[in-house]
Amino acid sequence: MERHDTPGNPPRHVHPVAASPLRRTATFRNIFIASVATRGLLRTCLPSNIALDLIRSRRGLKWGVPAMLISGLYFAIAYWCTVKIDTGGPGWEWLHMVVLVCFWSAFKFLIMGPVSLVLLAWARATEGIQSRREETTATDHEEAAEPVHADR
Template structure:
């Protein structure tokens, strides 16, 4: 029974990770090139919250009950988009610091390889 639940939850997670638009956007943002888009992606929370508000208005005026799931999904996606902004800034700072250290180490290794006498001769 537990194995069946485990397998089902794994398959659902795989499906949502692979085909849901918000998860695709978040996966693209978490790449090195996509980290700069984390803060602008926070703006996507607005349409999700507007859709949730619109659905709650429909529910209050006698709409179908399954709209509660849409509201829950929209609020969850809005929270994900709001969180990715600060997280992407931290990840971007860490990546740039790592790149800076790597570049500095590379230049130090290059300067150690060149003898000082060779530099003075080439400058003349």
């Protein structure tokens, strides 16, 4: 009979693959690589990400609050998918991923409304400061260009 507690053999209750730190590192690396690739794909292809990129631009900040209404559409799609899943039927299990993506996109639009208002206020304040600085430097240059008349 073979002993499992000798120095060459691990104890019986420890799985050799689960105990390997090299295996855990490789698993973490693979998960990280897959998540980065998935993010890159969804960043360029998902319509909500494209719309949010447009809203985050300076010209699009004013559309942040009206875009919050799009979250209602995403919630409706998620609800419809959950109804389809609950009614059963073969092959509807993949809709769980659609529900997840719809909820994620809906919450992104809900959050973007108030965030866009803050960003818009910040952008307008920065633009106001810059325009006042430009006016000040322009008037300084005009005053320096005018000849000084001495009244004698």
